[in-house]
Amino acid sequence: MTMPVPTTTEAALIMERCDELATLSRSAEHLERVHLSPEHAAANAVVAGWMTEAGLSSWQDAAGNQCGRLEGATPGLPALLLGSHIDTVPDAGRYDGMLGVLVAIAVAARIAGSGRALPFALEVVAFSDEEGTRFGTALLGSRALAGTWDEAWWELTDSHGISLFEAFQDFGLDPARLPGAFRRPEQLVGYLEAHIEQGRVLDDTDRALAVVTSIAGARRFSLEMTGMAGHAGGTPIELRRDALVGASELVLAVEALSKAHGTIGTVGRLEAFPGGVNVIPGRVEFSLDLRAETDEARDGCWEQIERTAAEICSRRGLSFEATEIYRADAVRCGLGLRRAIGAGIRSTGDGDPLAFYSRAGHDGVAVSAVTEFGMLFIRCAAGVSHHPDESVREDDVAAALDAFEAAVVEVAAQHVALQHAAAAPATP
Known part of the structure; x- marks a missing residue:
């Protein structure tokens, strides 16, 4: 031994x-x-x-x-x-x-x-x-x-x-x-x-x-917010369909809703297209990682995020698409x-x-x-x-x-x- x-x-x-x-x-x-x-x-x-x-x-x-x-x-x-x-x-x-x-x-x-x-x-x-x-x-x-x-x-x-x-x-x-x-x-x-x-x-x-x-239960999503690209100088603010502004509003909502539901929401990746300094973003691709101690809290928060995205899109003339890429209960x-x-x-x-x-x-x-x-x-x-x-x-x-x-x-x-x-x- x-x-x-x-x-x-x-x-x-x-x-x-x-x-x-x-x-x-x-x-x-x-x-x-x-x-x-x-x-x-x-x-x-x-x-x-x-x-x-x-x-x-x-x-x-x-x-x-x-x-x-x-x-x-x-x-x-x-x-x-x-x-x-x-x-x-x-x-x-x-x-x-x-x-x-x-x-x-x-x-x-x-x-x-x-x-x-x-x-x-x-x-x-x-x-x-x-x-x-x-x-x-x-x-x-x-x-x-x-x-x-x-x-x-x-x-x-x-x-x-x-x-x-x-x-x-x-x-x-x-x-x-x-x-x-x-x-x-x-x-x-x-x-x-x-x-x-x-x-x-x-x-x-x-x-x-x-x-x-x-x-914790986790879900991950690939998200996309779509508006219309345009000239940064030629398009008045009130006529813009800026996908990045809409996505940014949703990112802030993810933070607020996570706090309200006791969940953990993270947007770890965000990319605007076409990506020009003088071009209004017409499309934004971003991620969401959502976690909670229970699946019920996690899924309830996601439903609120989806409703918030729909409201943002209605108000700003945008469209929203979410694809779930990972789920672990x-x-x-x-x-x-x-x-x-x-x-x-x-x-x-x-x-x-x-x-x-x-x-x-x-x-x-x-x-x-x-x-x-x-x-x-x-x-x-x-x-x-x-x-x-x-x-x-x-x-x-x-x-x-x-x-x-x-x-x-x-x-x-x-x-x-x-x-x-x-x-x-x-x-x-």
Whole structure:
């Protein structure tokens, strides 16, 4: 049996590995690693080496996810999944997703090194695409694992016109073999993920860790406001059908309606056409990302946004079109896995763990279609994420590692208790 490595040393190693993964980027100036890219392949290879070093057998599945497995008390048992994603947004930080993968590998290494026989297998998965940066549809890696793949996605294209089908082939994957990545409910015990909060609740309360209760429901839309282009000098203000002014009014309405409904509405992209300095914009394309703790609040806000757009168009002589491009309904974490995460946090000395919902989406949204999931949040400085200033504390990583291992042990105890209860003779 190998001697345990001190937690602080393990946390330092995790931080170093986050730094190493950050070097695998399409750009030397900033971190960007997208689905089925050469950088994705390089990251999979590095992660596979770390999985093997931890005592796991490792393979790349038919969707490009990098997986590792540690057998339980007997070979072939259902698996408790641990993991997160290794793809990034453009100009990313180095902890979003990657930290969760590395914490999972470190926990698996501890279990393997201890000789502890779990009543299930332990699998670590580094999901290939959570962000949706390249093909515009998020959670491709975890949706493949969950068996909820949509055949229409094969026709999605990136900014260079390469289809998802072609990208699979270029990566060395066979689209016809994608079902090999699918998991069945009976193969899984659950899914646990450690992730930076991507918010500031923990930082504002000076806490290291929290239990995630649920993940917000999200909808994304491609929006278009159309008016009439015209000469900036020759068209009087009162006769203009300015699409940019109408779109701007709707953007402000999104902010006001989000506050009123307790939702989170974001217009992250806006482009005016034809784009001349002295031309009235005749058309505007813009995006909307709408999130809420419940689907009812999210959808109610969207209905108000649609009504507001119609009123703006009627008043300004414009037209409006909305196309939904992504939808993920709110999902709740499994109660047993929430209790396990809470027990893990308490094992670090936090006797009253914080618990709140995640406003950001995560792979658990997709995995919930095939098994229950639980999440551990880790503090990130000022809640900054999807940005190079993303930052975590080494002592928080050490605490997260201890908590995550304790959560796995608690899930094992729950699993054994359920097995005993199922085997007990019925009371006459």
